[in-house]
Amino acid sequence: MKPKITKEPTHIFIVENDRMYINMLDYIFSKDFSYRFVNYKTGEECLDNMHLNPDIVVIDYSLPGINGFETLVEIKKNHPHVYVLVLLSDKDDKLPSELFEAGADDYILKENLKEDEITDKIEAFLNREKFNLAISGTGKKSAFAKMYYLLLALLALSAGVYYYQ
Numbered sequence: 001m002k003p004k005i006t007k008e009p010t011h012i013f014i015v016e017n018d019r020m021y022i023n024m025l026d027y028i029f030s031k032d033f034s035y036r037f038v039n040y041k042t043g044e045e046c047l048d049n050m051h052l053n054p055d056i057v058v059i060d061y062s063l064p065g066i067n068g069f070e071t072l073v074e075i076k077k078n079h080p081h082v083y084v085l086v087l088l089s090d091k092d093d094k095l096p097s098e099l100f101e102a103g104a105d106d107y108i109l110k111e112n113l114k115e116d117e118i119t120d121k122i123e124a125f126l127n128r129e130k131f132n133l134a135i136s137g138t139g140k141k142s143a144f145a146k147m148y149y150l151l152l153a154l155l156a157l158s159a160g161v162y163y164y165q
Helices: 019-030 043-048 068-078 095-102 115-136 140-164
Strands: 010-015 035-040 056-060 083-088 106-109
Touching: 010 019, 010 043, 010 115, 019 035, 019 115, 035 043, 043 056, 043 068, 056 068, 056 115, 068 083, 068 095, 083 095, 083 115, 106 115
Parallel strands: 010 035, 010 056, 056 083, 083 106
Antiparallel strands: none
16 A cells, blocks of 8 residues: 655745734635644744744735734844735825835735635645756756747747748
């Protein structure tokens, strides 16, 4: 009998103090067994538990106490590998650029929060991480990634040759 291979679930911290959004995110993440999540109501609680090594932190910008921006800065200073997705209440054109400069990986407006949008952003991040591991890893995965890039380069080159003929 072969041992069953199981995938480690993605560990997500949800840092949100609004009960409605907590329930919505709970619903979204509890539907998929590949996510394991913990909810915190403040930035301080989140920072106190970063030793649990989350893969992703979904954080509300408008938190009581240490706000989402300050929490983001602390997370990125001490755990730069953690993917941080910020939830914004207001549409402020300057705010996203400030968040990206502070290290946020992405953001979503709470008024437009849809199940597909948040899971798509998280899955895109996870797929990038898998691909980056394949490129930087050793062994077959790394060799596969190098062959993939070589194949892409050859296809681009042949398309260019065909175009100029």
